[in-house]
Each structure stands twice: as C-alpha cells, then as structure tokens.
Amino acid sequence: MHWKGRQVVQILKIDGEFAGGIAAVGDGISLIIYLIITLLSGNTGDVLERLLVNYQNTVPHEETAGEKELSEFVSVVLADTEYVWTEVLKDYGYQYEAPKLVLFTDAVNSGCGIASSQSGPFYCSGDETVYLDLSFFEELQSRFEATGDFAIAYVIAHEVGHHVQNLLGILDQIQEIQGQVSQEEFNEYSVRLELQADY
Ligand SMILES: [Zn+2]
Numbered sequence: 001m002h003w004k005g006r007q008v009v010q011i012l013k014i015d016g017e018f019a020g021g022i023a024a025v026g027d028g029i030s031l032i033i034y035l036i037i038t039l040l041s042g043n044t045g046d047v048l049e050r051l052l053v054n055y056q057n058t059v060p061h062e063e064t065a066g067e068k069e070l071s072e073f074v075s076v077v078l079a080d081t082e083y084v085w086t087e088v089l090k091d092y093g094y095q096y097e098a099p100k101l102v103l104f105t106d107a108v109n110s111g112c113g114i115a116s117s118q119s120g121p122f123y124c125s126g127d128e129t130v131y132l133d134l135s136f137f138e139e140l141q142s143r144f145e146a147t148g149d150f151a152i153a154y155v156i157a158h159e160v161g162h163h164v165q166n167l168l169g170i171l172d173q174i175q176e177i178q179g180q181v182s183q184e185e186f187n188e189y190s191v192r193l194e195l196q197a198d199y
Helices: 065-091 134-142 149-167 170-177 183-198
Strands: 011-014 017-019 022-024 031-034 052-055 058-060 100-105 107-110 113-116 122-124 129-133
Touching: 065 100, 065 134, 065 149, 100 107, 100 134, 107 129, 122 149, 129 134, 129 149, 134 149, 149 170, 149 183, 170 183
Parallel strands: 011 100, 100 129
Antiparallel strands: 011 058, 017 022, 031 052, 107 113, 122 129
16 A cells, blocks of 8 residues: 555635536625536536536635545545556656645536536546545435445546546547547547546
8 A cells, every 4th residue: 555645635615606507606706607628528427528617715614524534535545546657657658747636515616617516526637636526425325325435436546547648648639639520429539538547
C-alpha cells in the first residue's frame, strides 16, 4: 500500500439553490452562465457535455465525521492511482502528473463551469481536476446498493483514467473528430473512451 496521501483539496457548499442547469439565485449571489465546449455526446453521465453554469460565492462547508472518513479514503485511493500510473507511464517514457481532486456537496464551481451533484463524478480537463460529489457516494449505497469501498475506488479510478487520457492527448483527439464524423460514429468513440477509462 502506498500512503502518499495526496491532499483532498476542499469541500465546498454552494449557498443557494441549483437545479437542472437553471440556478435559482439567492441574495447577493452573482452568477454567470456560459456554454462549455462539448466533449462527449454519448450518454455517459460525465458532465463535460452539458450546459453548465458558473456559479460564484461558494462558502466553506463544515465536514461531518462520515465525510471526513470518506475524504480520507478518497485520498488513499487517489494516492494509489498516482503510484500505479507513475510506474506504468514511466515504462513508456512519460512522466505522470497527478490530477487535483475536489470533493463537494450540492454544486461546485469547476474549471469546466458549475456542476451540481446531479451531474455525478467527473473529470475536468480544463483544470485537470477530478470532482466528486459526496451525495453520489451516499446514493451509490442507498439506491444502487453498491456498498463497500470498491464501488467508490472504481469511480475514482475511472475519473483518473480520463485524466490519463487527457495527458496522452486522447481526449483532444476525440474532441477533434467531433463534427468530422457522424453522431453515431462519435457516440461509438465516446463509448470506447469510457471503456478505456474503466480499463
Ligand atoms: Zn467517464
């Protein structure tokens, strides 16, 4: 085991409401809406493809005991992926640079715009950061009955997989072919991209 312990960056809570791409603006909360360039058009659950809203005025969130445990677990898994990818890429002459990781509740202001917890976990290539919403992990256990640490570790490893795809230029390649091929063909590439991240 490698406990290099990459620091979990921060836990944020948005002081306001956010639902389905349209934000309800609370007092004193400024908000900018903009489109982000779509990356994936397959039904992947990643948020990069969506219309996102850049929402400001995040306020620090007090971590609960359960969240603390979860964030510690997340940082250990992340450290593990760091170790593995550093070794694997070294063999191919690449130097691995680990992604950042942000845990959030409700919504987060990412380098790819705002994402609500409805978006699910995602990787933003713009700021090379994996975003994980804590409520998703609760949902994993309650709704999908995917209990245990493996499901969480799997999700993290998948998003880190997208980071590796980014480092190797695969995400850029996929983005380039979008518009040059049919929607059907592009969906096919998107599915492959997801499977490769799984792998
Ligand atoms: Zn994915």
